[in-house]
Amino acid sequence: xxxxxxxxxxxxxxxxxxxxxxxxxxxxxxxxxxxxxxxxxxxxxxxxxxxxxxxxxxxxxxxxxxxxxxxxxxxxxxxxxxxxxxxxxxxxxxxxxxxxxxxxxxxxxxxxxxxxxxxxxxxxxxxxxxxxxxxxxxxxxxxxxxxxxxxxxxxxxxxxxxxxxxxxxxxxxxxxxxxxxxxxxx
Numbered sequence: 001x002x003x004x005x006x007x008x009x010x011x012x013x014x015x016x017x018x019x020x021x022x023x024x025x026x027x028x029x030x031x032x033x034x035x036x037x038x039x040x041x042x043x044x045x046x047x048x049x050x051x052x053x054x055x056x057x058x059x060x061x062x063x064x065x066x067x068x069x070x071x072x073x074x075x076x077x078x079x080x081x082x083x084x085x086x087x088x089x090x091x092x093x094x095x096x097x098x099x100x101x102x103x104x105x106x107x108x109x110x111x112x113x114x115x116x117x118x119x120x121x122x123x124x125x126x127x128x129x130x131x132x133x134x135x136x137x138x139x140x141x142x143x144x145x146x147x148x149x150x151x152x153x154x155x156x157x158x159x160x161x162x163x164x165x166x167x168x169x170x171x172x173x174x175x176x177x178x179x180x181x182x183x184x185x186x
Contacts, residue, residue: 002062004037004054012044012116014061015052019044019121044121065121067114072105082111097123101176103158104129125176130185131155132171139164149181 007013011022020041029035037054054060070082070091079092080102093113095102097120105111105125114122136152149161152172160174162181171185 001059003056004058004060005056007037007039007054007060007062012063012065012114012121013041014063015041015050019063019116020050021122023049063116065114065116067112067122069110070113072107072109072111074107080105082113085110091120093120093123097121098125100179101125104131104154104156104174104176104179106131106156127177128173128175128182130171130173133162133166133168136162136166136168138167 005027007022007025009022009025013020013022020043022039022041024038024040026038027035028038035056037056039052039054041050041052042048043050068084070084073081073083073090075081075095076092078095080095080098081090082093083090091113097113098105098111101124106129109129110126112124112126113120131154133152134155137150139150148164150164150166151159152162152166152168153159154172154174158179160172160179160181162172166172166181166184173182173185174180175182
């Protein structure tokens with residue numbers, strides 16, 4: 001147990017039986033009232049925002065979270081099998097931890113996973129990935145006067161919107177958080 005004054009932004013706490021990540025942590029001293037800490041926290045599993053005021057002497061549980069890079073190997077039902085790059089141990093990670101960015105995951109790609117006492121709590125792809133276009137409609141000459149876009153399918157099977165000059169076989173850089181086209185890769 002730690003005092004509320006020892007908490008920092010970025011810590012993971014066990015709050016009301018749930019794991020929460022501290023996004024904002026501010027010390028407030030309003031006039032002639034007692035000082036307190038205003039915390040804005042995000043539930044790790046559900047993603048909901050929780051706001052709470054801690055007294056300065058209140059005890060909190062700061063969880064020890066280990067974050068490491070792992071290599072994605074293959075899909076196994078509702079789990080993805082990843083391998084630790086240092087020890088070569090394999091772990092089963094639930095698909096739902098990756099969220100909507102899972103559609104850009106390709107075998108052999110490195111992912112970042114956070115564990116809290118042998119339980120995976122957060123999984124992230126890199127901020128951007130480079131994938132090859134496997135299918136796109138050809139652009140019609142004269143259609144390119146505006147910044148028009150068309151649908152294209154990448155090698156993972158995900159469908160994205162790309163500019164008209166992108167053709168089948170081109171490699172593109174994609175933002176994994178928004179799923180948007182960033183640029184063509186040479």
